[in-house]
Amino acid sequence: MAAQRTGPNLTKIASALGVSTATVSNALSGKGRVSADLVQKIRQKADELGYVPSNAGRALRTGRSGVLGLVLPDIANPLFPQIAQAMEMAASNNGYGVLIADSRGEVTTQTDAIGRLIERGVDGLIVIPRRGTRIGAVGCPVAMVDTPSTPGNTVSADHWNGGEQIARHLSDLGHKKILLLGNDPASNVQNDRIGGMKAALGHDICHQTIWLEPILRNGGTTASLKLPHLVETGVTAVATVSDLLALRVLTELQTAGFRVPGHVSVTGFDDLIFSPVVTPALTTVHMDMAQIAEIAVVALLAEITGNRAIKTTTPPQKRTVPDTVMADTSRVPMELIIRSSTGPAFPYQTHVPNGETL
Amino acid sequence: MAAQRTGPNLTKIASALGVSTATVSNALSGKGRVSADLVQKIRQKADELGYVPSNAGRALRTGRSGVLGLVLPDIANPLFPQIAQAMEMAASNNGYGVLIADSRGEVTTQTDAIGRLIERGVDGLIVIPRRGTRIGAVGCPVAMVDTPSTPGNTVSADHWNGGEQIARHLSDLGHKKILLLGNDPASNVQNDRIGGMKAALGHDICHQTIWLEPILRNGGTTASLKLPHLVETGVTAVATVSDLLALRVLTELQTAGFRVPGHVSVTGFDDLIFSPVVTPALTTVHMDMAQIAEIAVVALLAEITGNRAIKTTTPPQKRTVPDTVMADTSRVPMELIIRSSTGPAFPYQTHVPNGETL
DNA sequence: AGCGTTTGGTTAATCGATTAATCAATTCCG
DNA sequence: CGGAATTGATTAATCGATTAACCAAACGCT
Structure with a gap:
């Protein structure tokens, strides 16, 4: 997923230190068995060369892109900035990126938007569904943000x-x-x-x-x-x-x-x-969008990483695991903000100041 | 870039038809030399199997991710939905996805946001710069959307x-x-x-x-x-x-x-x-955000695809091509929308109805 | 007929990271 | 001391698409 033209890769680090790429990979990911001081040296060299792992290479091998898709029902919704920011932040904190897609406000259904994201290879979807629509099974985990009374809902404000x-x-x-x-x-x-x-x-x-x-x-x-x-x-x-x-x-x-x-x-x-x-x-x-986003993203990631075993080579057999993710906390409390547009009720008999219409 | 578990790949199509993957690739991309009827058969088989190309594989090979980064200065800006929608649409029309990033509204500068996108391997950036900031050279083409009087501006409304x-x-x-x-x-x-x-x-x-x-x-x-x-x-x-x-x-x-x-x-x-x-x-x-977005995206893509030759293996040498993209049309006219909040000037001597303050 | 060209397709290398399978060298312990 | 377990690192296969290089067959032309 990268246009890493001149960028250093694992091989470069490996040959610079006279070790194998596997060792470098293990050292940087902390997975395999590498001696402490070699890890140290590799880390240093990586920093020195300004190494940035190639998402494309990793994605190809692991089958995961490190990108989540955010599906908005109607981008005209002024709540969108809050949602987008919160999701981007939550995803970013977990090392993921966010790819957006909206239904373009019109005929094109949200199914198309979802389709585009799937084709781009997102690992999971966060969907704010269009008023009352349900989304069918797609090929990846989905977190829905709607309202607790929606069936299949993952998380939302109360x-x-x-x-x-x-x-x-x-x-x-x-x-x-x-x-x-x-x-x-x-x-x-x-x-x-x-x-x-x-x-x-x-x-x-x-x-x-x-x-x-x-x-x-x-x-x-x-x-x-x-x-x-x-x-x-x-x-x-x-x-x-x-x-x-x-x-x-x-x-x-x-x-x-x-x-x-x-x-x-x-x-x-x-x-x-x-x-x-x-x-x-x-x-x-x-x-509290930040909290909602965090819960949605974490639940989604849990499902994504948990699903790894499902990578069956056998033909599509019915999954027992439903696509839609469930989170522990499904409803986040809302907070009343009292400002100046509310006050004591006007005394019984209604007063109509000047009945003019603009 | 894809978690294409069970999904059919080029090899599957190839073996199903008894041809080589190279031929399938050529047929689908229309690049190599393949006979018309074989193209036909391959296309059909691909549809039949529901083939979706793996972005990861393609990205790894071509060095291009098919994703653009959108950097917002301040997500609180209510113009954001319009921008995001327009950009997403323009990119989508050109076969690209949009990865968003914002400066989180605070200390973290837009440089961080840019960095995250670069690490994710975007092919280019669309930056709506934070009031008056300039962005330094990054590793990929950049389209700036600000105002015509800003140096380095690519396209914007007039x-x-x-x-x-x-x-x-x-x-x-x-x-x-x-x-x-x-x-x-x-x-x-x-x-x-x-x-x-x-x-x-x-x-x-x-x-x-x-x-x-x-x-x-x-x-x-x-x-x-x-x-x-x-x-x-x-x-x-x-x-x-x-x-x-x-x-x-x-x-x-x-x-x-x-x-x-x-x-x-x-x-x-x-x-x-x-x-x-x-x-x-x-x-x-x-x-006209749609038009601005279209111009920005097209200019960016031109730079991206034009740059292919730059994939030099030789050490980073100074590029003559500037990072920031220029478009043919840099200013898009704005449209006056007359509604009800303006009217003839109030007669000379000002009238103050009731000088009460809330 | 003989030689160059075009057409239609295949082979194999490549992008970069990951990881199962190995292997060599130590260390452990009865 | 010798077989077993552990540690530390390497080999090589793999993900999927692309593409340069190559090859065979058919065709064109004098």
Whole structure:
């Protein structure tokens, strides 16, 4: 896997020291039996020559590329930077590289993206599946990052619990009539978040759930949420399933003359890049991507290294080991981040400042 | 580079058809001389067996991995998804994969990230340099994506021209007093954008430039921009260097009771994911990432494939070919996207609705 | 017919690291 | 002291694709 033109190789080190390449290999990998001082000398020589092992050579021999594939469902998802960074870091810490692939946002299914990665010879896949899709058996271990309620899931944030935390926060602030706003009703993650919210809201609290995507599909991307109307009915808080949605709600309310959190509280999810810098800063729920990534990567690597024996030469026989990896810890807690977009519920009778629409 | 356990290889196809592996290789790559109908038969057999070439084997032999490295300066940059997607797509179209690396946002410099990619054997690098840094000679071709005014730049959007377009737009709307808002004065890109704005503003237009980052460093992340005060002085438009900044300004103004674009017009840059969905939707400038990526990748690949002859066995001698690749087209035009956050300048005497501060 | 050329294909070397199989030299121990 | 176990290192095969060198047969041309 390397364009190691002039680079020194094992043979160079070996001949420089008058030993065999096998010994050099053993010394550097610490596997075979090599005397301590020879190891020392070899290490030194390797450093001196600036030796970098050839991934291609190693991969060819060992059958492992040292590269993991990261499959994103929709790269437009603003959570992507966090995911990519966390995964890259976790993989890197374990000596692996990360090859990315996305479904290009369109018709091309995630199957194609997976296929491309497999062809590139990745040792394993980390898949953030497209809303609710399942992936069939592929030729390598797969770690799925979705939501604990998804079957076959490996690791993810505890979205349900995140929803509970947000709901409890609003409940504590005295909100009695809350609008739950989702985007795509087909998304497992979003359903869990909303499910958690509902579960945490007492019976004395009135709530209504609206899914945006179906509305948008009919009304075009600029379709208004008709929030002012909803607030007139007494809603004092809008709990959304994403900071992006929260931002939309926030600005729409502000434009309509409502004060946040004075008249209406707004919450998001995911703690996206813009969330702390808008005014008011968004109250949201943060997921520990670093931890999730670490767990996913470690579980994946365990499966990869464990699978070595499976390298059968016999024709493909049914494996008892499932493709999808299971991790010890499958759900990582989310953290409530309270900022300025939430506050005490507005006193009973709703006030509509100036009912103008932009 | 592959864990091709049971997968069929060239030998399998060859023996199945009673020919040599060399012939199979030639047939599939179309390089050697093979009769038309034998090519046909080999192709068919390959499909039948589901043959996938081993990257490891190929890489080892050819010295090329078929993988490009993408180095991001700061993954927190919300432009990242667009970049990553565009690069991945461009590379994929050319039969290459993309390995990502970021500087982890901290101390670890981008040099480390580059090093990791080189060690993984990438054939070339696409570097979006950290504000103003230069990268030294590395062992492979590099395409830099920054701004045309940066020495060594390969391709980028024409940020200067983007600034001009925005400024002209505001000028056309009758704005006479404009605040130019940047973030990091050390960024070449941002300087170009602001430079373009200034250049396009006539002498009858008053403007002032403020850099946010230095202010924030002293006042903490929550430091207010004191925008209300500025608006009192007669500013009717704020032209920022990024949608993120624009969003910040927008929400801060709205919270302070100003109307956008009624009282103040706000513009951004980059057309980030949230820009169309906030209210009012942001007027901004869009860069054609797909085109930039395509140019960068093609230029890089040209250098890579052209360099083949350089695979000298002789000791490292000075190369006349520079590491950094140049493309024919180095600047890609930006596109002004007019949405709802800009409008005619507010009539001369500034109106301050309710001077309350959050 | 005889000699050069083209066509179609094979042989074998090669890329670089890994590792099972050996082998030589010590060391151990009853 | 002598056979067994241990230590330290070497040999050579191997992963899979590519490609330079080579060869045989068919063809073309005078």
